[in-house]
Amino acid sequence: MRTLPQTDIYAITDSALSLGRPLADVVGALLEAGVKIIQYREKRKKAGEMLRECDMLRAMTREAGAFFIVNDHIDIAVLVKADGVHVGQDDLPVHRVRELVGDSCVIGLSTHSPAQAAAAVQSGADYIGVGPLYATNTKEDVCEAVGLEYLDYIVKNHSIPFVAIGGIKRHNIAEVARHGARCCCLVSEIVGAEDIAVRVAELRAIMNEASQGKGL
Ligand code: TZP
Ligand code: MG
Numbered sequence: 387m388r389t390l391p392q393t394d395i396y397a398i399t400d401s402a403l404s405l406g407r408p409l410a411d412v413v414g415a416l417l418e419a420g421v422k423i424i425q426y427r428e429k430r431k432k433a434g435e436m437l438r439e440c441d442m443l444r445a446m447t448r449e450a451g452a453f454f455i456v457n458d459h460i461d462i463a464v465l466v467k468a469d470g471v472h473v474g475q476d477d478l479p480v481h482r483v484r485e486l487v488g489d490s491c492v493i494g495l496s497t498h499s500p501a502q503a504a505a506a507v508q509s510g511a512d513y514i515g516v517g518p519l520y521a522t523n524t525k526e527d528v529c530e531a532v533g534l535e536y537l538d539y540i541v542k543n544h545s546i547p548f549v550a551i552g553g554i555k556r557h558n559i560a561e562v563a564r565h566g567a568r569c570c571c572l573v574s575e576i577v578g579a580e581d582i583a584v585r586v587a588e589l590r591a592i593m594n595e596a597s598q599g600k601g602l
Contacts, residue, residue, distance in 0.1 A: 388490055390470070390513045390547050391453050393422040394593050395586060396571040398457070399443075400524060401428055404577045412577055413443055417450040419586035425472055427457035427573070429526070440466040455494065460486050470494060472515070475502060480509035494549075498529050500539055507546050515571065516540050518552020519562060524573045528552070534565050541566035559589055560596035568597065 397416050404412045413424060424447055426440055440456060444466040447454040455470035456463035460483055463471040470492030473483060480493050487493065495506045496515040506514045521531045531552065540548055550567035555575045562570055570593065579585035 388492055388512060390492055390494070390549075390569075391422050392568070394569060394590055395421050395576075396423040396425065396549050396569055397421045397576050397586075398425040398427045398571055398573045400573050400577055402430065403524065403574050405580070409439055410442060410446070412582065413446055415582035416576070416586070417446060417452055419583040421452065421586060423453045423455065423569075425455040425457055425571075427472075433459075433462070437462050437465060440468070444468065453492075455492070463487060463491065470512070472496070480506070480511045484510055496551075498532050499536065500543070503540060503544055503546075507544065511546070513547040513549060514540075514544075515551045516548045516567070517550060517571075519550055520553025520555075520558060522553040522574075525552075534561070537562070537565045537567060556585075556588060556592065560592050563593045563596035 399409060401409055416424060424443065426443055428436060436459060440462050444454055453469045455472050456468045457472045458477060460471055464487060471483060471487055472494040474496045480495055483493055492512045494513045494515060495511040497503045497506050503514060516537055518528055518531050519534060519537060522528060537550060549569045549571045550562050551571040554562055554570050554572050559570055576582060576585055
């Protein structure tokens with residue numbers, strides 16, 4: 387079935403922000419903490435290393451019953467039989483990615499504006515990224531923060547599954563949830579935490595309370 391699982395936290399890897407810990411340990415901790423979507427996003431590695439790491443993460447996520455998504459690298463996603471691929475506005479277009487990955491692979495597309503969201507729906511994307519909501523240093527050449535207005539727009543005008551992203555932290559995730567995001571993507575706040583399990587539990591608890599209207 388080609389749909390993004392419904393879950394609260396979508397974790398993205400970044401070895402440069404992981405306090406020097408091996409990727410296997412970081413992802414092991416995420417899975418142990420019950421994170422159900424893991425995206426492999428490593429911008430400074432060579433193809434051979436990325437393939438080896440994705441083979442490993444595919445095995446770990448399958449064992450844990452988690453969804454595995456590869457950022458940018460369609461070839462690696464196909465080779466390791468990832469559940470999904472995630473592309474940006476300047477990557478291969480979604481309808482051509484579909485030709486490569488087939489019908490059972492989820493395709494996610496980053497969007498930053500209402501026009502891009504409409505185009506994403508037309509393109510056959512299975513879910514969209516909505517952001518960056520706040521300023522972030524994690525992504526190079528990232529566009530300006532789009533703010534919560536764009537999130538509000540998506541909640542009001544679209545039914546395509548979406549994930550909120552960009553600068554989401556403990557101090558603002560309640561606000562993101564209150565604006566209607568049910569799934570938040572985080573990089574630095576999670577992989578950079580000393581205790582990943584504790585951080586995931588904190589984020590979950592805040593989101594849960596906020597989405598139940600308790601307004602933390
Ligand atoms: N796409 C939009 S913002 C971003 C990506 C991959 C980086 C988000 O990282 P962080 O550390 O959660 O701000
Ligand atoms: Mg990309």
